[in-house]
Amino acid sequence: MPGPEQHKAAITQGTLVRKARSLLAYKPADVSPQRRVQRHYTMRLWSVRHARFLEWLYARFADMFLTLHPVWKAVGYGRAERPVKFVEKRVKGLMFDCRMCGQCILSSTGMSCPMNCPKQLRNGPCGGVRANGSCEVEPDMPCVWVKAWEGAQRMRDQNAICNIQKPVDQSLRETSAWLRVTAATAAEREKASEAQ
Numbered sequence: 001m002p003g004p005e006q007h008k009a010a011i012t013q014g015t016l017v018r019k020a021r022s023l024l025a026y027k028p029a030d031v032s033p034q035r036r037v038q039r040h041y042t043m044r045l046w047s048v049r050h051a052r053f054l055e056w057l058y059a060r061f062a063d064m065f066l067t068l069h070p071v072w073k074a075v076g077y078g079r080a081e082r083p084v085k086f087v088e089k090r091v092k093g094l095m096f097d098c099r100m101c102g103q104c105i106l107s108s109t110g111m112s113c114p115m116n117c118p119k120q121l122r123n124g125p126c127g128g129v130r131a132n133g134s135c136e137v138e139p140d141m142p143c144v145w146v147k148a149w150e151g152a153q154r155m156r157d158q159n160a161i162c163n164i165q166k167p168v169d170q171s172l173r174e175t176s177a178w179l180r181v182t183a184a185t186a187a188e189r190e191k192a193s194e195a196q
Ligand code: SF4
Pocket: 092, 096, 097, 098, 099, 100, 101, 102, 103, 104, 105, 106, 113, 114, 115, 177
């Protein structure tokens, strides 16, 4: 028979959390935690299914942003960062569950954000994808790289997914990828016109 001390040792943090949860008065109506999570994926999966359309849309949007380069320059890219980031975070958060890594590679990953991978892998899936295509860490979640492959097949450059991605530069987290890409493209364009 285990003594009282051994019983005490068997109480884990998980047991305490489960006990506290059962005492909560609030229960979301008709929604299991799993279904809440699945609902959260709906928009993400829609984006992958419409990767081609979003690719087209983003190209128009990037052109428009580049046209506004003189405005960003006049205001100061640094000063524009805050409001642009505010919008970018919400729009991409809704569409892709964006984690604001600041180095967006959606155009190479079939519009499936790799930062949603629990291991944050940027170059394809780990070896643990389940037989049904779900993540090994979060079994309710479709593997972001399985989805990335599906989305990539719908995009113009289907081979872009094979590009080797650099490791994430953590210093760019929570910064605007839109502004960074615009500034880089504008600088390249200016350099090219100077060289002529
Ligand atoms: S790759 Fe980075 S910037 Fe692009 S959606 Fe994912 S977290 Fe956001």
